[in-house]
Amino acid sequence: MDLYQVLGVRRAASTAEVRRAYQKLARMLHPDLNPGDPQAAERFRDVSSAFAVLSDPQRRAAYDRGESVAVPSDIPEVGFHGFDFSAEVRLGAAGFQEIFGNVLRRPVAAAETGATPGEDLQQSAQLAFEECFQATRRRLHLVRQDRCPDCDGAGEISLTPRACPSCQGSGQVRSLRGRMVFTRRCGDCEGTGAIGRRPCGRCAGEGRVMRSEWLEVQIPAGACDGSRVRIPGAGNAGRRGGPPGDLVLVVEVRPHPFYRREGEDLYCDVPLTMVEAALGAHVEVPTPDGPVTIEIPAGTQNGQRFRLRKRGLPRLDQKGRGDLYVEARVSVPAVSDDASRELLREFARRNPADPRRALNAGLPARPKVSS
Ligand SMILES: [Zn+2]
Ligand SMILES: [Zn+2]
Secondary structure, eight states, rough: OOHHHHHTTTTTOHHHHHHHHHOOOHHOTTTTTSTTTTHHHHHHHHHHHHHHHTTSHHHHHHHHHHHHOOOOOOOOOOOOOOOOOOHHHSSSOOOOHHHHHHHHHTTTHHHSSSOOOOOEEEEEEEEEEGGGGSOOEEEEEEEEEEOOOOTOOOOOOEEEEEEEETTTSEEEEEEEEEEEEEEEEOOOTTSSSSSEEEEEETTTTEEEEEEEEEEEEEEEETOOOEEEEEEEEEEEOTTTOOOOOOEEEEEEEOOOSEEEEEEEEEEEEEEEEEEHHOOOEEEEEETTSEEEEEEOOOOOOOEEEEEEESOOBTTTTSSBBOEEEEEEEEEEEOOSSSHHHHHHHHHHHHHHOOTHHHHTTTSSSOOOOOO
């Protein structure tokens, strides 16, 4: 066996040429790059022995003289990282990052194998105004990701361990790039060479499947427009054993024709005639519990409020109810006959008043306009 032929160099090759030739061959034949290939392993041993002799000036001289040279047992173990790719980087189109990226990058899947919590889901529920006074039940149609029944959410199914078919049990797979051969950790068995499980076919490894179901939800008394009712665990199932998300029900309350709501309190306008406001009256007002007659005192002003205790909405903390405020809206009569006009003029003569006195008193003196 001619050591120069093994490395494919001339007898006059310089040490640098010997080194380059070795590196080039080692890149193709290194066991790290050729797992399970006995021919490559044997050629790599030969190439390494030849290099060990020809790279050492004393041994090379002895070999050249025809002496038998003991191949040193301490052939430097050249790992993948020891190679100089700079020549390839200059020569080939593939850059250093591209070459190393493919070989050394951790499989992306590794980051995705962990458990992740399920997403929250949101739905809206519309309530009539009156429905807010007591707890209401709603049946919701829910389409959600549920735990896969075939793999119980794991995304994979356990098997009796067997050799990985992707790498024939070696834990590594080879790929070619031009004349260069690379190996990388087998992603299917994560480099172990054995397969103890397979991805679940039903959920494609997600651990969850789409499901449509009905869910009955209770909306508490006192809910208002924009209230959110959270039902823990009714959102999407988590991935690979992660906890499920929640279902969030957003309450929408349709407005009422005459009640306005502020928190648990209600507001309601009550129209009064001018005479009712002036002389006082008993008027019937609506409340959520049915009509109630209230006493309007004489001399009630427009916008004046009367409070009816505990006629509002139930508090969410179930501690009683809010109040109902009745607000006076005094309406001015349309006067269309002479007798009524004369009555009002007579009223004004008997009750002289200047409602704008305070307003006018507050005005500054008019500035003199000079010509
Ligand atoms: Zn599954
Ligand atoms: Zn494998």
